[in-house]
Amino acid sequence: MDDAAHGAPPMIEVPRIDAQLEQTLEQVFSTAAGLGEGSTDLHFDRVLWSTLAELGLTRLTSAATGAGWIEAAGLLRAAGRHAAAVPVAENDVLAGWLIEQAGLPDDPSLIRTSCVVDAFGAAADVPWASAVDRVAVLRESADGWRVADVPVADVALTRGRDLAGRPTDGVRIDLAKHASAKISAESVRAYDLHGALARAVQSAGAMERLLAMSGQYVTERVQFGRALAKFQAIQHLVADIASETALANAAVEAAVFEMASGHGSLDRVELAVAIARSVVGHAASVTVRNAHQVHGAIGTTLEHRLHEYTKPILAWRGEFGSVREWDARLTAMLSRPGVDLWSFGVPADRG
Amino acid sequence: MSFAPAAHHVQESAALRALRAEVRAFLREEIASGGFVPAVDCWLNSWDEAFSRRLAARGWLGMTIPVEYGGHGRTFLERFVVTEELLAAGAPLAAHWISDRQIGPSLMKFGSEEQRRKLLPGIATGQVFFAIGMSEPDSGSDLASVRTKAVRTDGGWHLTGSKIWTSGAHRSHWFIVLARSAPLDPEHRHAGLSQFIVALDSPGIDIRPIVSMNGHHHFNQVFFDNVFVPDAMLLGREGDGWKQVTSELSYERSGPERLLSTVAVLSEMASATQRGDLAPDPELGRTFARIMALHQMSVSVADALSSGRPTDQEAAIVKVLGTATEGDVAELASLSVATGQADDGLARLRDMTATALLSRPGFTLRGGTNEILRGVIARGLGLR
Numbered sequence: 001m002d003d004a005a006h007g008a009p010p011m012i013e014v015p016r017i018d019a020q021l022e023q024t025l026e027q028v029f030s031t032a033a034g035l036g037e038g039s040t041d042l043h044f045d046r047v048l049w050s051t052l053a054e055l056g057l058t059r060l061t062s063a064a065t066g067a068g069w070i071e072a073a074g075l076l077r078a079a080g081r082h083a084a085a086v087p088v089a090e091n092d093v094l095a096g097w098l099i100e101q102a103g104l105p106d107d108p109s110l111i112r113t114s115c116v117v118d119a120f121g122a123a124a125d126v127p128w129a130s131a132v133d134r135v136a137v138l139r140e141s142a143d144g145w146r147v148a149d150v151p152v153a154d155v156a157l158t159r160g161r162d163l164a165g166r167p168t169d170g171v172r173i174d175l176a177k178h179a180s181a182k183i184s185a186e187s188v189r190a191y192d193l194h195g196a197l198a199r200a201v202q203s204a205g206a207m208e209r210l211l212a213m214s215g216q217y218v219t220e221r222v223q224f225g226r227a228l229a230k231f232q233a234i235q236h237l238v239a240d241i242a243s244e245t246a247l248a249n250a251a252v253e254a255a256v257f258e259m260a261s262g263h264g265s266l267d268r269v270e271l272a273v274a275i276a277r278s279v280v281g282h283a284a285s286v287t288v289r290n291a292h293q294v295h296g297a298i299g300t301t302l303e304h305r306l307h308e309y310t311k312p313i314l315a316w317r318g319e320f321g322s323v324r325e326w327d328a329r330l331t332a333m334l335s336r337p338g339v340d341l342w343s344f345g346v347p348a349d350r351g
Numbered sequence: 352m353s354f355a356p357a358a359h360h361v362q363e364s365a366a367l368r369a370l371r372a373e374v375r376a377f378l379r380e381e382i383a384s385g386g387f388v389p390a391v392d393c394w395l396n397s398w399d400e401a402f403s404r405r406l407a408a409r410g411w412l413g414m415t416i417p418v419e420y421g422g423h424g425r426t427f428l429e430r431f432v433v434t435e436e437l438l439a440a441g442a443p444l445a446a447h448w449i450s451d452r453q454i455g456p457s458l459m460k461f462g463s464e465e466q467r468r469k470l471l472p473g474i475a476t477g478q479v480f481f482a483i484g485m486s487e488p489d490s491g492s493d494l495a496s497v498r499t500k501a502v503r504t505d506g507g508w509h510l511t512g513s514k515i516w517t518s519g520a521h522r523s524h525w526f527i528v529l530a531r532s533a534p535l536d537p538e539h540r541h542a543g544l545s546q547f548i549v550a551l552d553s554p555g556i557d558i559r560p561i562v563s564m565n566g567h568h569h570f571n572q573v574f575f576d577n578v579f580v581p582d583a584m585l586l587g588r589e590g591d592g593w594k595q596v597t598s599e600l601s602y603e604r605s606g607p608e609r610l611l612s613t614v615a616v617l618s619e620m621a622s623a624t625q626r627g628d629l630a631p632d633p634e635l636g637r638t639f640a641r642i643m644a645l646h647q648m649s650v651s652v653a654d655a656l657s658s659g660r661p662t663d664q665e666a667a668i669v670k671v672l673g674t675a676t677e678g679d680v681a682e683l684a685s686l687s688v689a690t691g692q693a694d695d696g697l698a699r700l701r702d703m704t705a706t707a708l709l710s711r712p713g714f715t716l717r718g719g720t721n722e723i724l725r726g727v728i729a730r731g732l733g734l735r
Contacts (some may be wrong), residue, residue: 247644
């Protein structure tokens with residue numbers, strides 16, 4: 001028997017986001033503008049952005065602030081919960097992080113997105129490219145990976161939108177014209193995981209909103225002389241939204257914790273992110289479907305705000321890898337010789 | 352109105368991870384030496400008293416029972432970690448399962464000093480096994496409708512009625528019975544129930560097997576005909592039966608047995624993929640991810656329970672999603688293996704799959720059906 005275990009703290013409470021910061025985030029993001037009336041197009045919410053910038057929340061994880069992924073996740077979750085039309089993930093944990101890693105001159109007042117371009121300097125579906133100041137451009141060259149900080153004025157844009165109405169533009173950059181700095185392959189791997197996790201966190205936030213909206217709608221809407229909530233079939237639909245949202249959040253929290261613990265082992269981070277992406281991606285199927293089902297026909301209209309939360313969830317689950325790709329990545333991890341499924345997922349100290 | 356179940360991520364301390372490692376090393380040795388063969392639904396199906404005693408020798412039975420009652424005075428979370436490891440390995444746990452999971456904690460909470468002294472030491476050494484009697488032929492999910500009657504008599508009670516779905520009653524020593532000790536008051540349906548500890552060799556007890564559709568015999572129907580139970584064997588307080596039974600439900604619902612009953616099958620699928628006997632299937636990764644997320648939730652519920660925070664809703668969510676996922680594993684395996692292939696390396700997986708498929712219907716029924724639990728979740732959301 002291991003007597004050392006007695007009296008030791010059984011669990012380590014994972015550092016939680018500071019309650020005051022969480023409250024600030026909720027207040028700030030609840031002012032998000034959302035879609036303009038009668039439009040499917042999302043426009044950059046510059047009012048919200050300047051509030052965020054004033055509060056130092058647009059580059060939360062930069063070396064200067066000392067905040068990390070726990071705080072960033074709180075921010076992204078709030079952004080997702082309020083369907084905020086701001087490139088917070090792009091500017092902070094993606095482009096900002098790349099610029100810092102590459103040691104490029106940084107002006108935090110510039111707004112950035114990022115992308116990986118091919119040998120011809122092209123990339124498709126770059127979020128917010130047409131709305132920001134700069135694009136942090138990643139490319140693989142003969143001597144390894146490089147990052148360039150390119151003004152949008154120097155980028156040939158092909159405007160597009162994703163299914164949530166957010167600008168996702170084709171970009172083409174004349175690579176020869178822009179200075180670039182080296183970045184390690186490990187950093188590029190981390191960049192992908194940042195993007196994948198950020199989308200999972202935003203989705204988890206949006207799912208919380210779906211649950212709240214669905215719960216509220218079914219308690220208010222009366223049919224056959226009773227609130228929809230009194231029908232068992234409806235209760236079960238909403239219970240399943242709650243269950244999948246809770247599971248998605250558990251997976252996301254675990255991945256945020258791995259990410260926040262530093263990149264000691266990117267393998268552990270990748271495993272946790274892959275689990276989160278798979279769980280969130282499949283939870284999206286149930287939460288989006290059931291939220292629409294309980295809202296009835298009104299929930300399918302442009303007028304009702306439900307789609308402002310369901311559409312991003314569906315768009316995000318295809319970014320930084322499809323759900324199937326993440327499932328397959330996990331299968332590949334489990335298919336390595338000698339891997340024991342349970343101890344791979346639940347590590348012990350030794351053995 | 353609050354709708355979002357709070358996410359509460361916790362990370363295990365080094366001491367708990369070391370305990371995991373210790374249990375894993377023991378299990379590897381057991382499997383290597385033929386101590387047991389990993390099985391599906393091992394906590395219900397695999398009765399092995401010798402294995403239970405080997406666990407007891409390690410101090411892994413009655414872990415949370417205080418030392419003065421023959422236990423090991425360890426924390427609920429330490430027991431949780433050991434249980435997870437045993438279940439994940441498919442170890443034979445059925446013999447001591449009920450006494451260890453349910454009876455030890457119940458006796459510590461509600462039992463008299465005499466009952467504790469009499470029963471707890473045997474639970475911790477793997478000598479005393481329990482069955483539990485709640486459901487009746489006409490009383491399944493609606494437990495308040497139990498009709499087994501306890502009638503006062505000189506020095507005790509006479510029990511008459513029957514209990515159904517009692518796992519392992521034919522091999523156990525004791526039985527905890529929920530019985531109606533006062534007539535049903537339709538206004539207060541949950542009043543008038545009491546719990547009794549009944550020796551299964553008492554005169555008037557008749558235990559009849561209910562064979563499961565896979566041919567296994569673990570369920571029974573137990574009949575009582577004026578079975579005498581002395582006053583000293585009333586558990587807790589007369590009339591408090593409902594409160595006592597339901598106070599422990601979160602433990603039962605969110606436990607690792609609600610998501611790990613078929614993990615041995617999924618693990619075998621991974622091994623078969625490693626050997627090249629199964630084609631890599633994204634569904635394997637998807638199902639694994641779900642189990643890992645459920646493990647996280649289950650750990651955080653365990654942590655909340657051990658620090659006294661209410662988690663009825665989260666516990667119900669773990670059980671709804673966990674038991675469905677256990678079934679999904681059976682389904683996935685079933686969709687992946689064909690019969691009539693002699694040398695495809697999948698013989699073991701096929702055997703496990705057969706067991707899993709035929710055990711599957713029970714996963715989402717036992718310990719509260721998923722339909723009842725969705726109602727619990729809906730109530731937590733303020734919908735009913």
